Amino acid sequence: MSDGTAPVLEARGISKGFPGVLALDGVSFRLAAGEVHALVGENGAGKSTLIKVLTGVHQPDRGELRLHGGPVSFGTPLDAQRAGISTIYQEVNLVPQMSVAHNLLLGREPRGRLGVIDTGQLYTQARRVMSRYGIQTDVRRPLRSLGMGAQQMVALARAVSIDARVVIMDEPTSALEPREVDTLFGVIGDLRAGGISVVYVSHRLEELYRICDQVTVLRDGRVAHTGPLAGLERVKLIALMLGRDTADVRLRGQTEFAGRHTAKNGQPVVEARALSRRHQLHDVSIRVRPGEVVGLGGLLGAGRSETAKAIAGALPFDGGAVVVAGHALRKGSPAAAIRAGASLLPEDRKAEGIVPTMSVRDNIALAALPRLSRAGIVSEARVDRVVQTLMKRLRIKATSPHQKVSELSGGNQQKVLLARSLATGAKVLLLDEPTRGIDVGAKAEVQALIDELAAEGLGVLLISSDLEELVEGSDRVVVLRDGAVVGELSGDEVTEEAIMRAIADGGGVDG
Amino acid sequence: MAETAGTLPKPLGGRTRTLAWLQRYGVYASVLALLLFNVAFTPHFLEVANFRTQLIQVAPIVIVSLGMALVIGTEGIDLSVGSVMALSSAMVVLYLGYGAPVAIVAALVAGAAVGAGGGALVAYAGVQPIVATLALLVGIRGLANVLVPQLTEFRNPALITLGSRSVLGLPLVVIIAAVLTAVVAFLVKRTIFGRQLVAVGGNRAAAKLSGLPVRRILVAVYVLSGLLAAVAGVLATARLQASDPTSLGLLMELSAITAVVVGGTPLTGGRVRVLGTVMGALLIQLLQATLIKHNLPQSWTQMVQAVIILAAVYAARGRKK
Numbered sequence: 012m013s014d015g016t017a018p019v020l021e022a023r024g025i026s027k028g029f030p031g032v033l034a035l036d037g038v039s040f041r042l043a044a045g046e047v048h049a050l051v052g053e054n055g056a057g058k059s060t061l062i063k064v065l066t067g068v069h070q071p072d073r074g075e076l077r078l079h080g081g082p083v084s085f086g087t088p089l090d091a092q093r094a095g096i097s098t099i100y101q102e103v104n105l106v107p108q109m110s111v112a113h114n115l116l117l118g119r120e121p122r123g124r125l126g127v128i129d130t131g132q133l134y135t136q137a138r139r140v141m142s143r144y145g146i147q148t149d150v151r152r153p154l155r156s157l158g159m160g161a162q163q164m165v166a167l168a169r170a171v172s173i174d175a176r177v178v179i180m181d182e183p184t185s186a187l188e189p190r191e192v193d194t195l196f197g198v199i200g201d202l203r204a205g206g207i208s209v210v211y212v213s214h215r216l217e218e219l220y221r222i223c224d225q226v227t228v229l230r231d232g233r234v235a236h237t238g239p240l241a242g243l244e245r246v247k248l249i250a251l252m253l254g255r256d257t258a259d260v261r262l263r264g265q266t267e268f269a270g271r272h273t274a275k276n277g278q279p280v281v282e283a284r285a286l287s288r289r290h291q292l293h294d295v296s297i298r299v300r301p302g303e304v305v306g307l308g309g310l311l312g313a314g315r316s317e318t319a320k321a322i323a324g325a326l327p328f329d330g331g332a333v334v335v336a337g338h339a340l341r342k343g344s345p346a347a348a349i350r351a352g353a354s355l356l357p358e359d360r361k362a363e364g365i366v367p368t369m370s371v372r373d374n375i376a377l378a379a380l381p382r383l384s385r386a387g388i389v390s391e392a393r394v395d396r397v398v399q400t401l402m403k404r405l406r407i408k409a410t411s412p413h414q415k416v417s418e419l420s421g422g423n424q425q426k427v428l429l430a431r432s433l434a435t436g437a438k439v440l441l442l443d444e445p446t447r448g449i450d451v452g453a454k455a456e457v458q459a460l461i462d463e464l465a466a467e468g469l470g471v472l473l474i475s476s477d478l479e480e481l482v483e484g485s486d487r488v489v490v491l492r493d494g495a496v497v498g499e500l501s502g503d504e505v506t507e508e509a510i511m512r513a514i515a516d517g518g519g520v521d522g
Numbered sequence: 523m524a525e526t527a528g529t530l531p532k533p534l535g536g537r538t539r540t541l542a543w544l545q546r547y548g549v550y551a552s553v554l555a556l557l558l559f560n561v562a563f564t565p566h567f568l569e570v571a572n573f574r575t576q577l578i579q580v581a582p583i584v585i586v587s588l589g590m591a592l593v594i595g596t597e598g599i600d601l602s603v604g605s606v607m608a609l610s611s612a613m614v615v616l617y618l619g620y621g622a623p624v625a626i627v628a629a630l631v632a633g634a635a636v637g638a639g640g641g642a643l644v645a646y647a648g649v650q651p652i653v654a655t656l657a658l659l660v661g662i663r664g665l666a667n668v669l670v671p672q673l674t675e676f677r678n679p680a681l682i683t684l685g686s687r688s689v690l691g692l693p694l695v696v697i698i699a700a701v702l703t704a705v706v707a708f709l710v711k712r713t714i715f716g717r718q719l720v721a722v723g724g725n726r727a728a729a730k731l732s733g734l735p736v737r738r739i740l741v742a743v744y745v746l747s748g749l750l751a752a753v754a755g756v757l758a759t760a761r762l763q764a765s766d767p768t769s770l771g772l773l774m775e776l777s778a779i780t781a782v783v784v785g786g787t788p789l790t791g792g793r794v795r796v797l798g799t800v801m802g803a804l805l806i807q808l809l810q811a812t813l814i815k816h817n818l819p820q821s822w823t824q825m826v827q828a829v830i831i832l833a834a835v836y837a838a839r840g841r842k843k
């Protein structure tokens with residue numbers, strides 16, 4: 012916060028290139044003691060790359076790092092960790108098969124005699140840490156059995172409980188609920204009070220204003236602005252990120268949704284009838300008509316993702332039926348759902364979406380291959396056409412369609428998955444957190460795209476933890492709680508307060 | 523604290539890029555280097571007869587490795603290929619009484635059936651590929667021995683022709699291997715099946731969500747591997763003019779896995795390098811020939827082979843994120 016004192020961590024003139032792109036171009040960055048420093052920029056601006064340089068994942072091509080005033084270089088992430096820099100990377104980087112407790116205390120397990128891990132002690136310690144962060148869960152369960160949000164909280168608790176002078180968080184809230192975000196901000200407040208510095212990357216601007224002191228804006232690998240956040244207008248910040256005029260930005264609203272859509276009457280394009288699944292779904296019925304955007308509201312674990320997955324054939328159910336465009340679907344067959352015209356954008360893009368060994372092009376075409384081939388032979392020309400159109404329409408930033416998808420920035424990977432859904436020629440899109448991890452510009456584009464698709468007559472089922480997005484994007488909102496529908500709002504009833512109320516009271520209404 | 527490294531991303535850098543290059547092109551460079559070495563130091567190496575022998579010997583390895591590459595592409599492995607060669611050889615002598623075509627078809631059907639069994643275990647019963655095919659490795663070799671208990675010679679002119687005939691100066695066996703290579707390359711590069719099998723190996727959950735028939739793909743891949751192993755078995759039998767289920771195809775699975783891995787297909791799946799695999803097979807063959815020509819014992823070949831496998835796996839490992 013205070014000028015004059017030596018920064019805790021400093022980067023001077025860092026450049027870092029990958030084949031075909033200069034991800035960082037002479038970036039300088041100063042982090043003072045006890046400050047919360049926001050790092051923002053569009054998808055692919057270089058935020059994650061800068062973090063990876065700061066933490067020894069990447070070696071800079073040029074420039075130097077300084078820690079507590081002296082030059083340092085980190086050969087590996089472990090070096091950085093030992094030097095007191097603790098990091099939560101954008102993609103959750105824990106061991107899914109291991110228990111929550113093991114993940115939390117990995118490498119720092121309490122040892123008993125003979126150096127054997129003292130399991131009882133391990134669980135007790137883990138429980139203590141978890142309850143501090145308000146997470147109620149059995150710490151013996153494997154990590155992968157938790158939802159994305161809870162996994163993120165484990166990563167967070169782990170990073171913070173390591174003794175560190177600097178904590179770096181790359182989009183920590185993208186999978187979190189408002190309540191968990193509050194917990195996180197409480198933790199950050201404690202860190203700051205303890206003189207620990209935080210680097211905070213997020214595309215959710217309102218969060219930055221709540222928690223950050225300083226801001227550095229990256230654009231195309233260069234620093235576009237750095238300074239205190241207070242006093243910097245929100246439109247100005249967006250303009251800096253996008254490299255546009257403030258006036259131009261001011262013209263556009265908060266979200267890019269245009270308002271209500273005109274749902275065509277008649278047959279719903281997708282209908283879920285009384286879906287039930289032990290412990291997860293109870294008589295969930297939802298219908299989406301062509302041209303309509305139906306939001307699914309609820310907290311983590313309310314059964315939103317499960318509902319979408321059940322409709323998409325990716326989760327078997329015990330009772331009920333799914334009807335897409337008049338055809339009753341075979342249970343548990345994603346292929347049948349896609350053929351009938353329902354396509355799911357999964358929540359967990361790393362585990363269930365991206366095929367990391369394949370190119371951007373092959374990832375986009377993956378689900379649409381049957382449409383893009385004749386007699387089992389892929390028509391490359393048709394694939395190229397579809398891929399080109401979608402890459403342009405979604406403005407996917409890649410050096411070429413043949414670039415490996417794992418080399419794209421997080422937000423662009425998300426867009427690739429959206430493109431995959433669109434390539435199937437779906438009649439109904441089941442979008443589970445479609446704007447998670449994408450920048451303001453791209454978010455607006457995706458939201459505009461959802462509008463556009465609805466206007467073209469597609470049905471959309473929208474899941475979003477971002478209430479504002481849910482409210483502005485949906486014509487109707489179905490609220491779930493504990494796997495059951497507890498309320499439905501439409502037209503002018505759709506407000507953030509109404510959704511919150513339905514979530515809170517819902518249990519009483521339907522029991 | 524060393525354990526924490528597991529949760530941190532691996533550093534990327536110039537070294538990684540070198541390893542990536544090595545994984546992809548190292549095998550071509552090695553084959554070239556060995557060729558040059560032989561041209562310079564091995565007498566008579568450039569003679570046509572020598573080339574023919576090398577190619578004839580490598581053909582079965584190439585054919586088996588093609589199937590292995592497909593299986594490994596799906597993050598699987600097929601240890602049963604050597605035993606399938608033995609079984610197909612046994613089928614050939616058992617059915618030779620009905621004529622060569624019938625015998626060959628019987629052998630191929632047997633190979634495909636074994637593959638279907640293995641594939642079903644993997645895809646539907648959820649057995650790990652290494653376990654499922656290990657069981658087949660043992661069981662099928664036993665079955666082949668029961669069917670044809672001792673070395674059995676035959677004199678079927680059609681079959682013998684298959685093993686020794688040349689067309690336009692090229693041995694038929696080599697032509698068959700080349701054609702099969704082209705077919706598999708086409709399968710991988712141009713067909714839905716090829717694209718899908720790579721996706722299954724790269725991220726099975728994503729493949730499933732994208733509507734790919736994951737189980738059918740897995741079964742098909744093991745069927746192809748069994749089928750190709752059977753082809754190799756028939757050709758080897760035809761050349762030997764005898765069936766010897768006790769020793770035919772022994773340790774073939776190791777050669778094939780080596781060829782595939784050295785050729786740049788990662789054991790973790792998600793990618794298939796067909797040409798690299800052929801080069802991998804050539805490398806093993808050339809290495810053996812070189813050491814033999816320079817009067818070094820067979821055990822040397824095995825040790826050098828081990829070093830190459832380690833190098834290939836190291837290059838692949840350093841590259842994985």
Ligand SMILES: Nc1ncnc2c1ncn2[C@@H]1O[C@H](COP(=O)(O)OP(=O)(O)OP(=O)(O)O)[C@@H](O)[C@H]1O
Binds near residue numbers: 030053423448
């Ligand atoms: N390992 C890599 N190989 C090749 N290119 C890469 C690699 N990592 C990042 N890039 C490229 O570097 C640029 C910056 O990416 P980076 O991940 O830093 O963006 P970001 O600002 O974190 O974006 P997002 O908000 O989408 O997470 C992008 O163009 C990306 O494609």
Ligand SMILES: [Mg+2]
Binds near residue numbers: 058101181422
């Ligand atoms: Mg990023």
